[in-house]
Amino acid sequence: MKPLLAWVGLVAVTGLAGAASPNVFSVHDLDRDGTLSRAEYEALRAHCAERRGERCKAALLPFATLDADQDGRIDEAELLDALGHRHRGGRGW
Amino acid sequence: MDIASRLGRRRFLKFCAVTASLLALPPGAARLLAEGLRAGRRLPVIWLSFQACTGCTESLTRSAAPSMESLLFEWLSLDYHHTLQAASGEAAEAAREATLRAHAGELLLVVDGSVPTALAGACSTIAGEDNLSLLRRCVEAAQAVLAVGTCAAFGGLPAAAPNPTGALGVGEMMERGLVPRRPLVNLPGCPPIPEVMSAALAHRVVFGGFPPLDDNGRPLAFYGETVHERCSRRGHFEAGRFAKTFDDDGARTGWCLLELGCKGPLTRNACSSVRWNGVGNPVESGHPCLGCAEPGFWDRGGFYQALAPAALPVADKKATTVERGARVYDSQCVYCHDADPAQLRALPEQVPELLRSDRIRAHRFPLEEDDLRALVDYLKEKR
Ligand code: SF4
Numbered sequence: 001m002k003p004l005l006a007w008v009g010l011v012a013v014t015g016l017a018g019a020a021s022p023n024v025f026s027v028h029d030l031d032r033d034g035t036l037s038r039a040e041y042e043a044l045r046a047h048c049a050e051r052r053g054e055r056c057k058a059a060l061l062p063f064a065t066l067d068a069d070q071d072g073r074i075d076e077a078e079l080l081d082a083l084g085h086r087h088r089g090g091r092g093w
Numbered sequence: 094m095d096i097a098s099r100l101g102r103r104r105f106l107k108f109c110a111v112t113a114s115l116l117a118l119p120p121g122a123a124r125l126l127a128e129g130l131r132a133g134r135r136l137p138v139i140w141l142s143f144q145a146c147t148g149c150t151e152s153l154t155r156s157a158a159p160s161m162e163s164l165l166f167e168w169l170s171l172d173y174h175h176t177l178q179a180a181s182g183e184a185a186e187a188a189r190e191a192t193l194r195a196h197a198g199e200l201l202l203v204v205d206g207s208v209p210t211a212l213a214g215a216c217s218t219i220a221g222e223d224n225l226s227l228l229r230r231c232v233e234a235a236q237a238v239l240a241v242g243t244c245a246a247f248g249g250l251p252a253a254a255p256n257p258t259g260a261l262g263v264g265e266m267m268e269r270g271l272v273p274r275r276p277l278v279n280l281p282g283c284p285p286i287p288e289v290m291s292a293a294l295a296h297r298v299v300f301g302g303f304p305p306l307d308d309n310g311r312p313l314a315f316y317g318e319t320v321h322e323r324c325s326r327r328g329h330f331e332a333g334r335f336a337k338t339f340d341d342d343g344a345r346t347g348w349c350l351l352e353l354g355c356k357g358p359l360t361r362n363a364c365s366s367v368r369w370n371g372v373g374n375p376v377e378s379g380h381p382c383l384g385c386a387e388p389g390f391w392d393r394g395g396f397y398q399a400l401a402p403a404a405l406p407v408a409d410k411k412a413t414t415v416e417r418g419a420r421v422y423d424s425q426c427v428y429c430h431d432a433d434p435a436q437l438r439a440l441p442e443q444v445p446e447l448l449r450s451d452r453i454r455a456h457r458f459p460l461e462e463d464d465l466r467a468l469v470d471y472l473k474e475k476r
Contacts, residue, residue, distance in 0.1 A: 026429040028429070052427070059322075059420070079429075
């Protein structure tokens, strides 16, 4: 239950935060800055495990894979690139 | 000058963060790793190569920046490695013997290659000593052993039937009492992924032990899932799209390689998640997974022979449309939407049109029609 409570708590806190970035792409972007930080991504994983089970958590790509430029944050382009690549099902030749 | 200064602080901290994340260590572990590695305790290491192709060493030294071998050399005292060391002949052997004497009981032994046990060890000798005798002496002095590559872990190619040299992996030799028992971690792969080697070593240096292992002695963080589970071609597997030959349209488009012999569903390794040098893996390059990280992989049927349907994971055969929709939600939607699909504002039947409309910024990659239908069925059920 703890991860869920922490997640709800964070949502509540960020409800008071300032103006959101126009680049916000995820409900898990709790500080609304347009990127997912490592902490936000960990909260997302915990939330998924809590609500959807370990299979969902296991299906999530590792933070290091999504954060292609390794700046400690996942932006929309990085997420789209990783999901698009996975979805396209490899490159073929 | 400490390791962080030599490598550059940013590169060093990035390495620690990535390693902690790959090992699935708890929050704060990256800082502990950084502190531990900075502390400068250089672990004495002897690296023995037996019946091997030197691919494991090549893999380690060819890894991308930050170069793994440079990091390793900073926190290890690699006292003997007959491929990489400058000394040769008697001087090299003398260095190894000096390390065995000076660091008995505290050194880390890294082994690549399998050990021939037939014909009284005559198949492979180093400086006149057979491999088994050398290994036995070194394990005796070791605090722990790292078996790097499939040959050292499980025997690999040299142990393929009919195994004329009586080749064995280190673990089996311990079990048979041919060498003393020591804590052992297996890092199979032909060759193993460099990040896997450096993460296991970093863990040993900093925390003094090995990360949690599976039944085959492999770190769960890297070998806990199959190649298939995170494969980039998985969408095509789910949709039943299989390349039939290496030059058909399916192969050109990137379809699933199961019918061309892919062993990904039965192979536990991190190729799909920790890609080689961050670039790709065999399956992404168009070649089926050979199953190289599994025991006995050379003797498990032809590389290009399709797995029998009975060998595939049961869940995949039984997947219903709704289950498939749940997987789409698990693997795509949860990154941006609530984990509970009932929270979506759009009605399920509106979803296909919304996704195709290109109006929503984050949906600029097309979902396959079958996936889309499955997703709608799943969303309806969850309403
Ligand atoms: S069978 Fe092989 S190519 Fe197909 S999805 Fe699984 S791992 Fe990928």
